[in-house]
Amino acid sequence: MQNDEAKALQLCFSCVITLVIAAAVVIASFAYLPLGPGRLFSREAGGEMLEFFLSFFPPDLSAGHVRKTAWAAVETLAVSAVGTLLAAVGGLLLCLPASGRYGWAPRALARGLLNLLRSVPELVWAALMVLAAGLGPFAGVLALGLHTTGVLGRLFAEALENTPKEPAAALLGVGASPALAFVYGTLPGVAPQLLAYTLYRWEMNIRMAAILGFVGAGGLGQMLYYELSLFHQAQAATVIGAMLLLSVAVDAASAVARRGLARAYA
Amino acid sequence: MGFRLQRLGLVHANGLRALAGVTLAARRGERIAVIGPSGAGKTTLLRLLGTAVRPSEGRVEVLESNPWQLSGGALRRLRTRIGTVHQAPPLPARQRVITAVLAGRLGTWPWWKSLLSLAYPADIAGACAQLARLDLADRLFDRCDRLSGGQLQRVGIARVLYQQPELILADEPVSAMDPALADLAIQQLIAEATGRGVTLIASLHAVDLALRWFPRIVGLRAGEVAFDLPPVRITDALLRDLYASESATLPTQGGEPLRLPQPGAEVAVRRPACQ
Numbered sequence: 001m002q003n004d005e006a007k008a009l010q011l012c013f014s015c016v017i018t019l020v021i022a023a024a025v026v027i028a029s030f031a032y033l034p035l036g037p038g039r040l041f042s043r044e045a046g047g048e049m050l051e052f053f054l055s056f057f058p059p060d061l062s063a064g065h066v067r068k069t070a071w072a073a074v075e076t077l078a079v080s081a082v083g084t085l086l087a088a089v090g091g092l093l094l095c096l097p098a099s100g101r102y103g104w105a106p107r108a109l110a111r112g113l114l115n116l117l118r119s120v121p122e123l124v125w126a127a128l129m130v131l132a133a134g135l136g137p138f139a140g141v142l143a144l145g146l147h148t149t150g151v152l153g154r155l156f157a158e159a160l161e162n163t164p165k166e167p168a169a170a171l172l173g174v175g176a177s178p179a180l181a182f183v184y185g186t187l188p189g190v191a192p193q194l195l196a197y198t199l200y201r202w203e204m205n206i207r208m209a210a211i212l213g214f215v216g217a218g219g220l221g222q223m224l225y226y227e228l229s230l231f232h233q234a235q236a237a238t239v240i241g242a243m244l245l246l247s248v249a250v251d252a253a254s255a256v257a258r259r260g261l262a263r264a265y266a
Numbered sequence: 267m268g269f270r271l272q273r274l275g276l277v278h279a280n281g282l283r284a285l286a287g288v289t290l291a292a293r294r295g296e297r298i299a300v301i302g303p304s305g306a307g308k309t310t311l312l313r314l315l316g317t318a319v320r321p322s323e324g325r326v327e328v329l330e331s332n333p334w335q336l337s338g339g340a341l342r343r344l345r346t347r348i349g350t351v352h353q354a355p356p357l358p359a360r361q362r363v364i365t366a367v368l369a370g371r372l373g374t375w376p377w378w379k380s381l382l383s384l385a386y387p388a389d390i391a392g393a394c395a396q397l398a399r400l401d402l403a404d405r406l407f408d409r410c411d412r413l414s415g416g417q418l419q420r421v422g423i424a425r426v427l428y429q430q431p432e433l434i435l436a437d438e439p440v441s442a443m444d445p446a447l448a449d450l451a452i453q454q455l456i457a458e459a460t461g462r463g464v465t466l467i468a469s470l471h472a473v474d475l476a477l478r479w480f481p482r483i484v485g486l487r488a489g490e491v492a493f494d495l496p497p498v499r500i501t502d503a504l505l506r507d508l509y510a511s512e513s514a515t516l517p518t519q520g521g522e523p524l525r526l527p528q529p530g531a532e533v534a535v536r537r538p539a540c541q
Contacts, residue, residue: 166356173316174429175346175373180380184369188358 059237069223069242076219076246079137080209083144084202090145091152092194098157110153117150122208123215130216137218144205144212155197156190163189196261203254210243220246267330268292268433268465269315274324276310276489284310285489288324294432295463297456299476302486303512308469309353311486312435315467316350317341329432346373349431351455351468353438355422359411363402363421366410367393370429396424399454401447415442423451427458434458436468440475445519448472452479472519473505487511 039045096102098110126143133139168185172178213221220243227236270291276284285307292298300308313319314326317333326333329347336344349370357366364387372380379388387393390406397403400420405413413421419442426434436455440448452468456479459466470476476483477497485492485508492508493500505516 164356167358169318170350170352170356171369171372173318173345173348173350174370175342175344176369177342177377180372180377183381183384184365184372185358188361192360
């Protein structure tokens with residue numbers, strides 16, 4: 001009993017310490033940044049915010065600008081599609097060694113490579129690829145492809161490890177080549193999972209592709225960065241609107257696709 | 267020659283001994299039933315013959331070659347000539363029955379044919395004919411996870427019949443079927459053996475099934491051959507001794523009391539029509 005009470009007290013003590021530290025960090029941050037809470041929430045600041053917000057309206061809906069924005073949206077969509085496709089292929093290739101099919105050494109090597117690809121964020125990859133491949137959508141494709149390969153390869157490898165090995169082993173027993181035993185024995189079990197992971201990452205990559213342009217990797221992001229740097233708020237508003245529309249459309253499309261997949265695999 | 271095992275022994279990686287000093291040979295076209303209590307080594311014996319595991323001691327010779335002296339390619343060619351019926355057929359749940367049956371020839375088809383067959387089945391008539399022998403032609407395009415355990419076992423048998431191997435290894439092939447279907451399935455395996463000169467070795471849990479259909483019975487106990495006799499020479503005492511460790515009554519189909527040998531009936535390959 002006494003032990004329990006002592007534990008409860010200890011727990012409470014640690015809550016208090018956490019709260020004190022959190023409060024200290026917030027106060028220290030305000031002090032460190034030249035930004036007083038008084039100024040942030042003052043009437044003056046509110047007026048400035050409203051003014052800034054209103055400067056985006058009305059958006060530039062002239063035919064020429066809308067057409068330009070639409071093309072940039074298509075470019076964003078294309079960058080995400082090609083990047084995800086490359087990642088699916090790369091992930092499929094790397095998941096084979098990463099799932100331990102060829103022994104522990106290739107498994108460790110492949111896992112290490114996947115970890116490296118995954119732990120560098122898309123934006124960092126994009127900045128690197130802009131340096132390597134030049135400005136434009138190709139850098140975006142490479143950036144998405146590299147990061148997503150790391151994510152998908154890891155997910156695919158886990159799906160493979162959790163699928164029964166007997167069907168493929170039985171096919172090796174009738175003299176099938178390892179590749180065919182994989183296609184006939186293992187793939188039917190994991191294909192729906194692989195497809196679902198890929199579609200999910202594509203959905204995320206469409207949103208990410210819209211942002212990648214900020215470091216020069218094409219699409220809506222690059223356009224937004226360009227307009228904002230020139231203080232063309234009205235034009236930027238159109239681009240932001242296109243990003244919102246794209247996001248909503250992707251959500252709706254993926255909901256439909258999910259329902260279709262659920263039916264096909266029920 | 268079907269196969270020849272000489273003083274074969276196998277110790278599993280965990281140190282358990284599965285087989286010891288097994289010497290057994292089969293001529294081409296012979297039909298052998300292996301019986302014995304659970305854990306006697308029946309499955310291990312079949313896995314050794316199927317080149318799925320390597321013996322710890324002794325010699326294996328299957329279809330005139332020693333599988334463990336072959337190159338990778340030659341071993342694969344040898345395996346295309348060996349068909350295994352698994353007790354729990356290892357079929358992917360989402361695969362269609364026809365694909366599962368056609369997969370029996372993956373070892374002999376060229377790779378492009380195997381891949382194209384995924385898009386459009388390469389030999390619908392052939393797969394249907396083998397399923398029809400087992401009364402399952404109507405499930406040709408069903409998914410495997412829609413089938414019962416007994417139906418899956420019949421798909422597994424149809425795959426091996428479609429494979430057309432020279433040696434059939436059947437590991438409790440009818441354990442999930444009712445007696446009538448079990449008889450039908452065993453008959454078709456026997457018919458395949460007599461009709462095409464295929465060597466057949468089947469492990470069976472139901473003793474009556476073994477005695478009814480097989481001219482040669484091998485009793486396996488604790489990893490060793492206890493007897494190797496034709497059914498007419500098998501006595502009640504031999505069987506009770508074989509199953510002494512397991513139970514007082516002998517395992518039979520549906521638990522019916524065992525009636526000792528009756529001459530094997532004539533069997534023929536069934537050729538029902540396919541649509």
